Amino acid sequence: xxxxxxxxxxxxxxxxxxxxxxxxxxxxxxxxxxxxxxxxxxxxxxxxxxxxxxxxxxxxxxxxxxxxxxxxxxxxxxxxxxxxxxxxxxxxxxxxxxxxxxxxxxxxxxxxxxxxxxxxxxxxxxxxxxxxxxxxxxxxxxxxxxxxxxxxxxxxxxxxxxxxxxxxxxxxxxxxxxxxxxxxxxxxxxxxxxxxxxxxxxxxxxxxxxxxxxxxxxxxxxxxxxxxxxxxxxxxxxxxxxxxxxxxxxxxxxxxxxxxxxxxxxxxxxxxxxxxxxxxxxxxxxxxxxxxxxxxxxxxxxxxxxxxxxxxxxxxxxxxxxxxxxxxxxxxxxxxxxxxxxxxxxxxxxxxxxxxxxxxxxxxxxxxxxxxxxxxxxxxxxxxxxxxxxxxxxxxxxxxxxxxxxxxxxxxxxxxxxxxxxxxxxxxxxxxxxxxxxxxxxxxxxxxxxxxxxxxxxxxxxxxxxxxxxxxxxxxxxxxxxxxxxxxxxxxxxxxxxxxxxxxxxxxxxxxxxxxxxxxxxxxxxxxxxxxxxxxxxxxxxxxxxxxxxxxxxxxxxxxxxxxxxxxxxxxxxxxxxxxxxxxxxxxxxxxxxxxxxxxxxxxxxxxxxxxxxxxxxxxxxxxxxxxxxxxxxxxxxxxxxx
Amino acid sequence: xxxxxxxxxxxxxxxxxxxxxxxxxxxxxxxxxxxxxxxxxxxxxxxxxxxxxxxxxxxxxxxxxxxxxxxxxxxxxxxxxxxxxxxxxxxxxxxxxxxxxxxxxxxxxxxxxxxxxxxxxxxxxxxxxxxxxxxxxxxxxxxxxxxxxxxxxxxxxxxxxxxxxxxxxxxxxxxxxxxxxxxxxxxxxxxxxxxxxxxxxxxxxxxxxxxxxxxxxxxxxxxxxxxxxxxxxxxxxxxxxxxxxxxxxxxxxxxxxxxxxxxxxxxxxxxxxxxxxxxxxxxxxxxxxxxxxxxxx
Numbered sequence: 047x048x049x050x051x052x053x054x055x056x057x058x059x060x061x062x063x064x065x066x067x068x069x070x071x072x073x074x075x076x077x078x079x080x081x082x083x084x085x086x087x088x089x090x091x092x093x094x095x096x097x098x099x100x101x102x103x104x105x106x107x108x109x110x111x112x113x114x115x116x117x118x119x120x121x122x123x124x125x126x127x128x129x130x131x132x133x134x135x136x137x138x139x140x141x142x143x144x145x146x147x148x149x150x151x152x153x154x155x156x157x158x159x160x161x162x163x164x165x166x167x168x169x170x171x172x173x174x175x176x177x178x179x180x181x182x183x184x185x186x187x188x189x190x191x192x193x194x195x196x197x198x199x200x201x202x203x204x205x206x207x208x209x210x211x212x213x214x215x216x217x218x219x220x221x222x223x224x225x226x227x228x229x230x231x232x233x234x235x236x237x238x239x240x241x242x243x244x245x246x247x248x249x250x251x252x253x254x255x256x257x258x259x260x261x262x263x264x265x266x267x268x269x270x271x272x273x274x275x276x277x278x279x280x281x282x283x284x285x286x287x288x289x290x291x292x293x294x295x296x297x298x299x300x301x302x303x304x305x306x307x308x309x310x311x312x313x314x315x316x317x318x319x320x321x322x323x324x325x326x327x328x329x330x331x332x333x334x335x336x337x338x339x340x341x342x343x344x345x346x347x348x349x350x351x352x353x354x355x356x357x358x359x360x361x362x363x364x365x366x367x368x369x370x371x372x373x374x375x376x377x378x379x380x381x382x383x384x385x386x387x388x389x390x391x392x393x394x395x396x397x398x399x400x401x402x403x404x405x406x407x408x409x410x411x412x413x414x415x416x417x418x419x420x421x422x423x424x425x426x427x428x429x430x431x432x433x434x435x436x437x438x439x440x441x442x443x444x445x446x447x448x449x450x451x452x453x454x455x456x457x458x459x460x461x462x463x464x465x466x467x468x469x470x471x472x473x474x475x476x477x478x479x480x481x482x483x484x485x486x487x488x489x490x491x492x493x494x495x496x497x498x499x500x501x502x503x504x505x506x507x508x509x510x511x512x513x514x515x516x517x518x519x520x521x522x523x524x525x526x527x528x529x530x531x532x533x534x535x536x537x538x539x540x541x542x543x544x545x546x547x548x549x550x551x552x553x554x555x556x557x558x559x560x561x562x563x564x565x566x567x568x569x570x571x572x573x574x575x576x577x578x579x580x581x582x583x584x585x586x587x588x589x590x591x592x593x594x595x596x597x598x599x600x601x602x603x604x605x606x607x608x609x610x611x612x613x614x615x616x617x618x619x620x621x622x623x624x625x626x627x628x629x630x631x632x633x634x635x636x637x638x639x640x641x642x643x644x645x646x647x648x649x650x651x652x653x654x655x656x657x658x659x660x661x662x663x664x665x666x667x668x669x670x671x672x673x674x675x676x677x678x679x680x681x682x683x684x685x686x687x688x689x
Numbered sequence: 690x691x692x693x694x695x696x697x698x699x700x701x702x703x704x705x706x707x708x709x710x711x712x713x714x715x716x717x718x719x720x721x722x723x724x725x726x727x728x729x730x731x732x733x734x735x736x737x738x739x740x741x742x743x744x745x746x747x748x749x750x751x752x753x754x755x756x757x758x759x760x761x762x763x764x765x766x767x768x769x770x771x772x773x774x775x776x777x778x779x780x781x782x783x784x785x786x787x788x789x790x791x792x793x794x795x796x797x798x799x800x801x802x803x804x805x806x807x808x809x810x811x812x813x814x815x816x817x818x819x820x821x822x823x824x825x826x827x828x829x830x831x832x833x834x835x836x837x838x839x840x841x842x843x844x845x846x847x848x849x850x851x852x853x854x855x856x857x858x859x860x861x862x863x864x865x866x867x868x869x870x871x872x873x874x875x876x877x878x879x880x881x882x883x884x885x886x887x888x889x890x891x892x893x894x895x896x897x898x899x900x901x902x903x904x905x906x907x908x909x910x911x912x913x914x915x916x917x918x919x920x921x922x923x924x925x926x927x928x929x930x931x932x933x934x935x936x937x938x939x940x941x942x943x944x945x946x947x948x949x950x951x952x953x954x955x956x957x958x959x960x961x962x963x964x965x966x967x968x969x970x971x972x973x974x975x976x977x978x979x980x981x982x983x984x985x986x
Contacts, residue, residue: 427810429755429808440755444800447800448793449797449800450793450794450797455793459789459790462789463789463846466789466840466841466846467840467844467845469844469983470983473837473840473841474837476833476837477833477834477836477837477979478833480789480792480829480832480833480836481826481829481830481833483829484796484825484826484829484830487800487822488822488826491800491803491804491807491822494804495807495808495815499755499804499807499808499810500810500815501810572847572850573845573846573847574787574789574845574846574847575785575786575787575847576785576786576790577785577786580785581769581785581786581794584768584769584772585762585765585766585769588765588768589758589762589765592761592764593758593761596761596906603747604747606809606810606898607811607898608811618810618811619812620812620815620816620819624819625819625822626819626822626823626826628820628823628961628962628965629823629826629827631962632827632962632965632966632969633827633965633969
């Protein structure tokens with residue numbers, strides 16, 4: 047017991063040692079050392095999180111950094127760590143995806159020159175460390191510190207390929223946009239700490255009354271800051287540039303884990319710091335549904351494999367945020383059963399997305415490793431040469447499209463249940479979510495068939511071979527987890543329900559009474575139920591049967607039918623850009639609205655702000671005007687604080 | 690109870706598997722008569738299938754296993770659906786899923802068949818498959834709206850409580866059923882909307898490279914899908930009662946199919962973008978119906 051209490055130190059020690067070592071060691075050695083240490087850290091994270099979740103433990107530590115004489119200031123001198131079930135849930139995701147991505151990265155990173163490997167390894171360890179610290183600290187001040195560290199280290203990972211101008215630009219854009227986001231969090235936290243909570247920075251003592259104007263502004267600022275990092279519409283523009291540019295296992299970490307960290311803070315914000323009203327439920331769920339629509343519809347247009355995955359990440363964050371918003375809305379309407387279902391949906395879909403999106407990014411990375419290509423128009427026919435990668439991509443694509451026994455369906459099903467049965471506005475959102483789910487399956491039909499089926503074209507087929515075992519196995523491990531999490535909902539739910547028990551006990555009571563769960567079954571009262579185990583059993587009995595009866599026959603080999611004319615095989619390729627052109631044209635309103643907003647937010651408004659700022663600088667030469675402006679600002683500040 | 694329902698489910702599935710090609714045979718006869726031809730026997734589709742099953746399959750797919758296995762996976766998904774919605778017997782394995790699962794299983798089977806089409810490597814198959822995916826995306830929007838309407842009027846997603854939705858007779862439910870009828874027609878891929886296969890234009894679309902046993906299973910799956918979609922429509926209309934399902938259901942099944950055939954005979958194929966526009970208009974109408982239902986009508 048005493049030793050267990052200090053397990054949480056293990057990842058910190060491993061990753062800090064790795065960070066310090068890679069500061070001095072360069073080249074391939076650095077990457078091997080940092081991989082081994084990161085793997086050890088991730089495995090200890092998994093151990094810690096399972097330990098916390100299964101036994102519903104809480105580990106709490108207050109380290110006093112330096113003794114302060116006065117009472118009010120002494121709050122800042124304490125480094126608080128609190129590992130409850132919510133933290134442990136996110137530690138589980140970080141540990142799981144981190145471990146798999148690290149194993150994958152061992153061989154994958156050999157693609158790049160050894161020159162900057164030390165710098166890369168340093169940032170890699172620092173990135174995992176800062177994500178871990180962000181979810182375990184229980185103090186707003188330290189939260190912001192590690193949050194910024196996370197942005198900084200991941201920014202260097204994004205622009206790792208310094209030779210490519212696009213990578214530099216993507217890293218720069220990512221850093222500036224998310225930095226602006228974190229300024230919102232800082233301002234919100236400052237108000238929360240100094241004005242509303244009497245200099246208390248501890249999570250336990252922060253409470254914000256969202257009904258008063260100042261509390262509302264505080265919550266809004268913090269939510270906006272978190273939304274920027276989570277790539278929620280309209281703050282999503284950095285993600286499709288940043289995530290594809292990073293090395294693939296880092297993209298898997300960015301999309302699978304990092305954009306989930308803001309969701310962690312959102313849950314803390316809305317379930318611990320404040321009691322949000324109806325307005326917040328409507329706002330958060332609206333933002334969620336806008337995010338998923340924009341993400342999926344823009345993913346339909348992409349022909350770059352990793353960019354398509356990045357847009358689809360935006361979409362799935364939309365599902366998660368929609369689940370969160372639905373639960374907030376229903377809590378304020380006192381419908382605790384469906385609110386609980388929505389919160390479970392949020393957490394369930396979050397871990398599902400971490401699994402299949404990491405797997406997909408890894409497969410995209412393998413394809414890039416083997417062929418050096420990301421363009422879906424030019425790729426094709428790789429299943430013959432890379433069977434394991436193709437299998438992994440197929441399972442992950444089916445999961446993300448929500449084909450029933452896989453995990454993607456289970457998460458989405460919970461979202462639909464909570465929205466469809468709630469009625470009202472949420473019903474409309476549920477319809478959009480269900481529609482967008484079919485767009486997702488179209489996207490991933492394009493992703494999978496564009497890379498792995500059809501004819502091989504314009505690539506030299508003789509040089510393509512399957513990726514090393516460490517890479518293909520790490521993809522397949524994630525796929526097996528996709529199947530397990532889908533067929534046996536008890537597995538993820540036994541991780542999620544402890545979170546509910548701590549975060550929202552009143553919801554947990556209702557949920558534990560009305561939601562029936564067994565090893566392969568979820569039933570929500572007398573409203574809806576779903577038995578994935580039965581489907582899996584039926585499929586796994588039918589398919590071998592049919593295979594024996596029908597497929598086994600050899601059949602004779604024919605060439606493709608080309609209307610009788612002799613055409614070169616590589617010219618028979620239907621390019622990925624023309625897959626859904628008609629659909630894009632007919633449902634073009636979404637694109638025109640999106641493009642208009644993009645033009646406004648990125649082009650016109652900043653330019654006007656710049657012009658206004660220049661005028662202001664002109665005025666600022668006059669001391670009298672500046673004095674007046676100062677006075678007005680002070681008066682407004684006093685008014686705000688006075689409220 | 691579970692075992693009895695399982696038995697019902699298996700019998701229902703057998704019924705659907707047998708009657709799907711039979712309905713197709715009847716339709717062919719009627720189509721022929723409407724066009725002043727003699728037409729084949731009503732068992733002709735079964736004869737065709739049996740002949741195809743005897744033939745050897747052709748192998749052209751690029752990942753060969755996927756090319757062949759996807760057909761059968763799609764077929765297995767249809768089997769699951771036929772196990773769990775009530776058709777000739779009023780019962781089934783409804784204990785393992787709800788309305789959303791029904792929609793997903795149906796579209797999953799289509800996804801598998803289309804992946805098979807893509808992996809044949811033929812550009813005609815790719816064109817047919819992309820068109821089919823586009824059309825099913827659009828009709829999924831309308832289907833989602835219909836599910837929302839049903840969930841709203843019955844306040845449940847369980848099959849036993851949803852069937853029949855006509856137990857609450859509201860204007861919105863009636864209009865919704867009408868639109869579901871149109872969507873069923875579109876999802877049947879009948880002539881103005883027969884876009885994925887498009888025999889004269891794409892020479893079979895996603896089925897172009899299939900032959901023998903595989904083709905037989907694709908054709909069989911198509912008839913089963915049609916029967917299942919129509920069954921869903923009928924289940925929403927008639928009460929969940931032994932008599933109604935044993936007597937009225939087959940009559941309705943055949944008569945709806947015959948009406949659809951009669952409409953089909955009078956139509957030519959639409960271009961993909963025009964048919965997408967039609968479906969989109971339908972979704973606008975459906976938004977209005979949902980609004981009506983939300984107000985309480």
